[in-house]
Amino acid sequence: MRVAVLVFGLVVLTTAATRADVAEDLTAIRAAVPACDPARVHCIGLQLHIAAGEHGLVATPDWVAEQVATANRHFAAIDVAFQVVGADVLPETAVHVVTRADRDKLAAGRLGGTVVQVFFIGKLEDVDDPGAIVWGVTWHTRKDDHKYVIVSGEAHARTLAHELGHVFGLPHSEYAISIMNKTKRAEPPMEQRTFAEPEVAELRRGLKRLLGDKILADLAP
Numbered sequence: 425m426r427v428a429v430l431v432f433g434l435v436v437l438t439t440a441a442t443r444a445d446v447a448e449d450l451t452a453i454r455a456a457v458p459a460c461d462p463a464r465v466h467c468i469g470l471q472l473h474i475a476a477g478e479h480g481l482v483a484t485p486d487w488v489a490e491q492v493a494t495a496n497r498h499f500a501a502i503d504v505a506f507q508v509v510g511a512d513v514l515p516e517t518a519v520h521v522v523t524r525a526d527r528d529k530l531a532a533g534r535l536g537g538t539v540v541q542v543f544f545i546g547k548l549e550d551v552d553d554p555g556a557i558v559w560g561v562t563w564h565t566r567k568d569d570h571k572y573v574i575v576s577g578e579a580h581a582r583t584l585a586h587e588l589g590h591v592f593g594l595p596h597s598e599y600a601i602s603i604m605n606k607t608k609r610a611e612p613p614m615e616q617r618t619f620a621e622p623e624v625a626e627l628r629r630g631l632k633r634l635l636g637d638k639i640l641a642d643l644a645p
Contacts, residue, residue, distance in 0.1 A: 449472070450511045455483035457492045458511035460644065464496075466631065467643040469509035469539035473530070473575075475518035475546055482546040482577040487502045491575065495585040498603060501624045502631060504587070506644070509539055521574065524542035527551070527563050531572055535565065538641035540570060540586065540591055541572040548576040559583045562590035582617075593630030594623055 430558050453472070460467035470492065475482045488508075496505045516528065521527060530543045550556040559579035564571045573587040589604050597604035599620035601612055619627060634640040 433474055441611075444478050445480055446513055449485070450513065453481075453483070454486050454508055454511055456489040457508045458625040460507045461496065464500065464505035464637075465503040465644060466505070468504060469643055470504050470506050470542050471539045472508055472542050472544060473509040473514050473518075473534055473633070474511060474544045475514040475516070477516050477519045477546065481513070483544040487577075488544070489593070490581050491538040491579075494581045495588055498582075498585045498618050499588065499627070501619055502627045504631060506540075509643075513542065518543070520549075521545050521547070522549045522551075524551050527561070527567070527574060530574065531563075531565060531570075535570050535572060538638060540588065540640065543572065543574045544577060545574060546577045548574060560587045562587050589619065589627070591630075592627045592634065594619075594626055597623065599623070600610065 453474070473486070474488075480576075492506055492508065494600040497506065512534075517526075518530060521530065530545070531541070535541055537584070541568055548558050548561065550558045558576070560573065560583040562571055562573055571591055573584070573591065574585050575587065586603050596602050597620065598607075599605055600609060601617055602620045602623060603617050604619070604623060607615075635642055
């Protein structure tokens with residue numbers, strides 16, 4: 425939508441996203457992420473909540489598809505795949521998330537169900553180091569310890585997979601190969617990094633617990 429703005433007597437045309445634009449983008453995101461690979465034994469749903477600013481959603485279909493595809497590649501080790509089951513829009517206040525209270529507000533009225541709740545926001549600041557940014561975080565409500573994932577629009581392709589590792593019970597790691605290891609290192613090359621073998625065993629236990637406690641549901645037939 426083109427909007428005329430009067431600036432010092434001049435009419436300037438600017439661009440702003442309409443509700444129709446945002447709805448179209450949401451549809452495109454859902455179309456870009458395929459259903460779970462039927463070759464996988466387990467299928468876990470992702471409910472997406474995506475921040476929208478003046479120019480539309482902070483996440484493009486290709487970017488979301490890459491995040492989910494990367495998570496699927498790493499979680500294939502435990503025969504798990506992920507698929508998007510729904511997507512909705514967060515207000516413009518979610519474009520820049522600064523404080524703990526900001527993180528808590530994201531979840532207000534948006535939790536529940538037996539899927540992983542994923543919040544794609546524009547910029548995520550480190551609450552422990554003011555002024556620093558982080559790519560993602562696994563957060564939880566204080567009331568019932570319901571975990572949810574927040575991913576910055578500036579994040580690496582592996583960030584969603586890393587945060588899902590936390591959802592499934594993994595802490596940060598010292599294994600050089602692990603995507604749960606946050607330290608800078610040259611080896612192994614990035615494309616060779618994944619979950620370490622001991623982490624794979626822990627992920628299997630985490631999956632069994634999440635399904636057994638009905639925190640997550642298996643969508644596989």
